[in-house]
Amino acid sequence: MIRFENVTKRYGKGREALRDVSFEIDTGELIFLTGHSGAGKSTLLKLIALIERPTRGQVLVGGRNIGRLAARHIPAHRRQIGMVFQDHKLLEDRSVFENIALPMIIAGYRQREMRGRVRAALDYVGLLDREKQTPAMLSTGEQQRVGIARAIVARPKVLIADEPTGNLDPDLSLDVMNLFRRFSEVGVTMLIATHDLGLLDRVGGRRIVLDDGAVAATDGQTQPAT
Amino acid sequence: MNAIVNYCIRHAQNCIGALGNLVRQPMASTLTIAVIGIALAMPSGLNIIVSNGRALAGGFEDIRDFSVYTKPGATLAQAENLRGRLDDDDLVANTRLISAEQALEELRTDNEFGDVVIALADNPLPHTVVVRPIPKADPEKLQILTERLAQDPLVDIVRLDTEWVRRLNAFLELARRAVWIVATMLVGAVIIIVGNTIRLDIQNRRAEIEVSKLLGASDGFVRRPFLYTGFWYGIFGGCFALLLLAGSLWALSGPVERLVRLYGGGFTPLGMDGATIALVFAVGLAAGLAGAWSAVARHLAAIQPKV
Incomplete structure (x- = not known):
């Protein structure tokens, strides 16, 4: 589903954020992307979402080389990808419901279908009773769950998350990871960047370890350690 | 759809x-x-x-009337004659003669000037022929006509009433x-x-x-x-x-x-x-x-x- 072939990304004339990165993720796989901060995790996710373009090499999503995709096709590409951010990126002046509905409005869904899907997504993250509140009225963990509901509501084929548990305590982090695991079980390809190795030991799953922009290791562990 | x-x-x-x-x-x-x-x-x-x-x-726009004023001392008969000549012109639709007496009479009944006019010994006003050209008169020919009239020994001045338009x-x-x-x-x-x-x-x-x-x-x-x-x-x-x-x-x-x-x-x-x-x-x-x-x-x- 996602394939990197010798991908290098350099910002301007500065240092290389990614160096000759190659890996492949199958459909429905749940992969954790780890490494120190500055190792290139965020850059790698940005290449998948076409927020940045590779300097060299090929990024394939769903068999399509997206590195050379024309600018006018970027929106359609992004609509196939769900994104979860460390800082949620929720709109403060909109209700929880409206925030989650935004991807469906952008994709042009009809009102009736949208309502049902937004409620289903809210139910999935356990916030069905909060739809009328604004993000500011929610706790950090709840805000992150709203962000996740927004990422999955339009049923993307791929879901990427950049430090989704960065601001959460260990118990909430585990809840969030378990949510992600359930998505991968229904066939969503997931790539989650995190530097929380303690959490990964509890959750388990295949990892790609980045070090200074290069792939340092991949392991095939698929079961939780304990 | x-x-x-x-x-x-x-x-x-x-x-x-x-x-x-x-x-x-x-x-x-x-x-x-x-x-x-x-x-x-x-x-x-x-x-x-x-x-x-x-x-x-x-x-x-269509009004191109002009007035012909006689020289002081011109008689009413001379003015009548002038009017007759103008009436015969192909360019002229009709004419109207306002004699010096009529003009003075009009002024006399005027509220503002009435008293002034009564005080006058002689009639200082000329006879006037008001000329209305035919509607489709050629402006150039009209120009020639008015210039020729201005040369006439009887005529003091020719005033176009329509300059302001x-x-x-x-x-x-x-x-x-x-x-x-x-x-x-x-x-x-x-x-x-x-x-x-x-x-x-x-x-x-x-x-x-x-x-x-x-x-x-x-x-x-x-x-x-x-x-x-x-x-x-x-x-x-x-x-x-x-x-x-x-x-x-x-x-x-x-x-x-x-x-x-x-x-x-x-x-x-x-x-x-x-x-x-x-x-x-x-x-x-x-x-x-x-x-x-x-x-x-x-x-x-x-x-x-x-x-």
Whole structure:
């Protein structure tokens, strides 16, 4: 589903954020992307979402080389990808419901279908009773769950998350990871960047370890350690 | 079919949503709309005034009467003779002789000059032949006729009664141009005002635009609400301009009626016709959209999601 072939990304004339990165993720796989901060995790996710373009090499999503995709096709590409951010990126002046509905409005869904899907997504993250509140009225963990509901509501084929548990305590982090695991079980390809190795030991799953922009290791562990 | 319906629904939603955004900031919206309205009403109002002037002047266009005054000392018989000669001219439709006595009599009954005239020992007035040329008389031939008349030993001066009509027309032409220049400048001002208002709007909604782009919003999706905002500014600005115009015309109606009565009532003043209303709306709408488009084109592309 996602394939990197010798991908290098350099910002301007500065240092290389990614160096000759190659890996492949199958459909429905749940992969954790780890490494120190500055190792290139965020850059790698940005290449998948076409927020940045590779300097060299090929990024394939769903068999399509997206590195050379024309600018006018970027929106359609992004609509196939769900994104979860460390800082949620929720709109403060909109209700929880409206925030989650935004991807469906952008994709042009009809009102009736949208309502049902937004409620289903809210139910999935356990916030069905909060739809009328604004993000500011929610706790950090709840805000992150709203962000996740927004990422999955339009049923993307791929879901990427950049430090989704960065601001959460260990118990909430585990809840969030378990949510992600359930998505991968229904066939969503997931790539989650995190530097929380303690959490990964509890959750388990295949990892790609980045070090200074290069792939340092991949392991095939698929079961939780304990 | 479904796609077309969806497209229309989305446009309708954006259209109403943009209206909602204006209503949520009533003070800012009202001020912007007022400025647009004033800028549109000014040239429209001036145009109505100039159009009325032209309609009024147009009524005098065919009148090319001139008066021939005899030299002092010319007898009434000589004046009759002059009139007879003019009557025979192919260019002349009819003539009228006002004798010195008649002219003096007229003055005597005049309230203002009556007393002065009574005090006069002699009649200082000449005989006058008022000449009305045939309607399709060649202006050049008429010119020759009046010049020849001026040479006549009996004739003191020939005065064209219609010189002022030509001057008025020339002045109105100048005024018409001036209105167009003012209109062009003010429409430019409207475009700038709407552009600047929407630029601020874009900045205020930066977070929303960024997130929407991250979630796969197309340029059209992001652009549409702002274009509809410009659309509404144009519509409401046009409405406000028409209100201002209607109010101004109402305020002017009294003096205008008096003026028309002085001209013998043979003139119906022009007001706001359908064409004016349509033009104000069309220009308002076009300027609103142009302003919105200029802001959107310059500022939306600059907002790219940062993660």
